[in-house]
Amino acid sequence: MGMGLLIGPVATESQEAKFPSKPVEIVVPFAPGGSMDIVSRILAEYLPQELKVPVVIRNQAGAGGMTGTTAYLRAKPDGYSIVAGNAASLISTVQLTRNPPYDPRKDFLPLGYIADTPFVMTVPKASPFNSFDEFVQFARSNPGKLKGGFSMVGTEAHFGFLSIIRDAKIDVKQVPFTGSAQTTSALLGGHVDWVMKTVPSSMPQIRSGDAKPLLLTHPTRELPDVPTGADKGLPNFNINLWAGLFVLPKTPKPVYDILVSAIEATVKKPEVSKKLESIGLTVEYKNPSGCSALVEEQWRTIAVMIKEMGLKVN
Amino acid sequence: MGSWEAFLGGLTIALQPENLFYCFTGVLAGTLVGVLPGIGPTATVALLLPTTFSLNPISAVIMLAGINYGAAYGGSTTSILANVPGEASCVVTCLDGYQMARKGRAGPALGIAAFGSFIAGTLSIVGVMFLAPTLAKVGVAFGPPEYFSLMLTSLMIVTYLVRGSMVRALIMVGLGLVLGTLGNDPLTGRERFSYGVLVLRDGIGVIPLVIGMFGVAEILGSVGASIKPEVFQKRIRGYLPNLQDWKDSGGPIVRGSLLGFLLGIFPGMSPMIPTFLSYGIEKRLSRHPERFGTGVIEGVAAAESCNNSASTAGFVPLFSLGIPSNAFNAVLLGALMIYGLQPGPLLIKSNPDFFWGVLSSMYVGNVMLIILNLPLIPLWVWVLRIPYTLLSILILVFCFLGAYSINNSTAEVIMTFAFGIVGLLLRKFGFETPPLILAFVLGPLVETAFRQSLIMSGGSFSIFMTQPISAVFILAAFGVIITAFIKKKPFAKGIESED
Secondary structure (H helix, E strand, C coil), rough: CCCHHHHHHHHCCCCHCCCCCEEEEEEEEECCCCCCHHHHHHHHHHHHHHCCEEEEEEEECCCHHHHHHHHHHHCCCCCCEEEEEEEEHHHHHHHCCCCCCCCCHCCCEEEEEEECEEEEEECCCCCCCCCCHHHHHHHHHHHCCEEEEEECCCCCCHHHHHHHHHCCCCCCCEEEECCCCHHHHHCCCCCCEEEEEEHHHHHHHHCCCCEEEEEEECCCCCCCCEECCCCCCCCCCCCCEEEEEEEEECHHHHHHHHHHHHHHHHHCCHHHHHHHHCCCEEEEEEEEHHHHHHHHHHHHHHHHHHHCCCCCCC | CCCHHHHHHHHHHHHHHHHHHHHHHHHHHHHHHHHHHCCHHHHHHHHHHHHHHHCCCCHHHHHHHHHHHHHHHHHHHHHHHHHHCHHHHHHHHHHHHHHHHHHCEEEEEHHHHHHHHHHHHHHHHHHHHHHHHHHHHHHHHHHHHHHHHHHHHHHHHHHHHHHCCCHHHHHHHHHHHHEEEEEEECCCCEEEECCCCCHHHHCHHHHHHHHHHHCCCCCCCCCCCCCHHHHCCCCCCCCCCCCCHHHHHHHHEEHHHHHHHHHHCCCCCCHHHHHHHHHHHHHHHHHHHHHHCCCHHHHHHHHHHHHHHHHCHHHHHHHHCCCCCCCHHHHHHHHEEEEEEEEHHHHHHHCCCHHHHHHHHHHHHHHHHHHHCCCHHHHHHHCCCCCCHHHHHHHHHHHHHHHHHHHCCCHHHHHHHHHHHHHHHHHCCCCCCCCCCHHHHHHHHHHHHHHHHHHCCCCCHHHHHHCHHHHHHHHHHHHHHHHHHHHHHHHHHCCCCCC
C-alpha cells in the first residue's frame, strides 16, 4: 500500500469523493441461515451506522462457496459490492479444483477478518475415552478399528479431521456425512466413535452431557478445560470456521480505506460482538494484512493435507 | 398431567395479544411464501431474522415457526390450481389436486388440503409435546445401515405409485437415480457429470426439477393443444368437501399424519419422501387404486396432511437434541442462539415458557390458518375463471421468478425451462414423472447411506442384516416387491383386499 498506489486512483475517483452514496451489497456465497450468512446479516444491520447508506445481503450459494465468489469476480470494483469469504470458499474448494476460477491470494483484497469459532472433536457420552491422549493411545494400538465422522467433504471440518489423523499418526475409518445434523445424530446414536464439528453446533450436546469434548482447534471461553491442537503437538489442527470480507484488488484506495475503517469500527461495537458471540462466534478482528497472512498460512496447510492425505483434485 | 398444565400455561402465553399478532403475521407471511413457487420458508426466515433480534424471543420464534407451517399450508394452493408445487414437498398434491381442479372440484381439494393440514398439524404438535424426547432417541438409533434399509424400502414403494406401464415407470426411476448422481460425490467430493459447469457441481436442485416437470410442462403442453378453459369454469361443485369426501379422506389424513410425523423426525429427511410414501400407501390400500391420479380426494388429503406433520416433526430433534433436521430448523437454531436460548434437552427444563409458549402458539396458528384459508377458497377458485391464455402466462412468470429467487441466478431459470421441455416430452410419450422425482430425491440418500455403511463395516455387506432395525427394513423391502407382483391380478379385476 505504498504512495504510488495512492496517487493514481485518487485523481480519477475525485468525483466519487463522497463514497458511499448508494446502498452497499455484501455477496454471501452460502445459503441463507448458515453461520456466514448470519455474520453478514449482523454486519449489514450495523454497518449503515458507519457508512450512512443501507447494506444489503445477496446470497448466491453453490459449489462450496465457489459459485457466488466466481460471480463476484465480475462485479464493478467500486466498493459497492463486497464478498464474504472463508477457508472453504477461498481455500479448500479452490485447491480441490483443477482449474480454479480464482486465487484468493491475488484476486481478492481483504477488508478484515471478522470472527471465528473453533472446531471441536467430540465422543459420545458412553465412550471409554475421557481425554485426547486416551483416544490416541487406543487408536494407535487398534489401527482401523475406530470410526470417525465429519460433516461435508472438502470443508474445514474435513481438513480438521484429516489433520488429527495425519499429525497424531493414527489409522481410523473415515465416514463423511452430508450435514451437521446427520453427523450429530450418528454420534449420539453411537454409530461413530468420534466426530469433528464446530463448537456452536456441538454445544447443545456437550451441555446436556450427551457428548464429551476432547480437542479444540483454538481455545474458546466456552470450553476452557479442553486442550487444543497446539497443546497436543498437532501443528495442522488449527483451522477455525471463520468469516472475512473481501473486495476486488482494483477498488480505489480511498474507497477501500473507508470500507476497512467502517468494518473495523462496526466489528468493535459491543452490540455486534455480543450478537456474534450469541451464535457461538468469537470476534477476532484482524486488519487486512493480518487477514492476508492467515489466508496464506491456511493455503499452505490445506495444500499439505490434500497432497499427503490423498484427496483427489477435480 | 404435568405436560397438560404446562401446555395450558403455554397457551396463556400464546394468547397474549402481542403473541397473537406475531403468530398471525407469521402464518400470513408463510401462506404467501407458500403460494409463490420457489420462494421457500427457509429463505424467508433468514431474511426476516435480523428484524426479529429486538423482539422477545418467544414472540420471534412464534412468528418464524408460523412462516414455516404457514408455507406448508400455502404450498398446496398453486399445486391444486395450476399444477405448480408452491413448495417442493407439495409436488404430490399436484397429482390429484390439479385433476380435481380440472373437474371443477378445486374448492373441495383446497378445503381438504386445509382441513387435512389442520388435523395433521394438531396431531403432530401433540406428538412433539408429549413424545419428543422418546422419539428423538428412536431417531438417533438410525445410523447409516438402518437409514439405507429404510430408504431402500421407500424406493420400493415407488412401485405403488405407478399408474400405467411398470417398465416405463422403472425407466423413470432409473432416470431419476441418474439425475440424482449429478454433482459432487457426497463422500469424496469428486465431481460427477458436471462437465466443468460450476452450477452443476451441487447437482440439480429439486425445485427447478419439480417446477419444470409439473408447472412449466403443463403450460407448454397447453400451447397449441386445445385446452378448454371450460373444464375449469364449468360445474364448480361446491367450495367445501362434502360428506363423502370426508368419509374418503378420514383414513388417509390420519395415516398420512402419522407417517409424516414418524419419518419427519429423521435428520436430512425431505418432507417429500414421506409424502410420496403416504400417497403410495393410500393407493395400495384403496378400493379403486386405478382412480388415483385422476382427481381422487384421498390423494390430496394424504399428501397434504403428511407434509404438514413432517414439517412439524422437525422440531423433535431440534428441541430434544439440538439437531436441526432441515434447513429451516438450522436457521431457527441460529435464531435461538442469538436470542440466548440453547436448544437441546435442557431447553424444555430451563425455558419452559419458551417451549410451551411456542408449541401452543403453533396450535393457535393452525386455527388461524384454517380461518384464513377457508374464506380464500372462493377467491382462489375465482382465479381459475381468468382466461387460460392469460392465466398460463402469469403461472409461467411466477415459475421463472420463483426459480430465479432460489439462488439469485439465471442458471436455475434455464434448468427449470429445460425440465419443462423434458417433462413435456415424457408426458407426450406416456412416461410418468412422479417415480422419477421420488427416485431423484431418494437416490442420493440411498447411495450415501449405503457407502457410509460399507466404510463402517470395512466393506462387508453383512452390516445390513446384522443390525436388527436394518434387517427388518430389508425384509420389508422384499415384501413390498413381492406384494407388488401379487397385487397385479386383483388390480385388473378391480378386487381389493389387504394381502
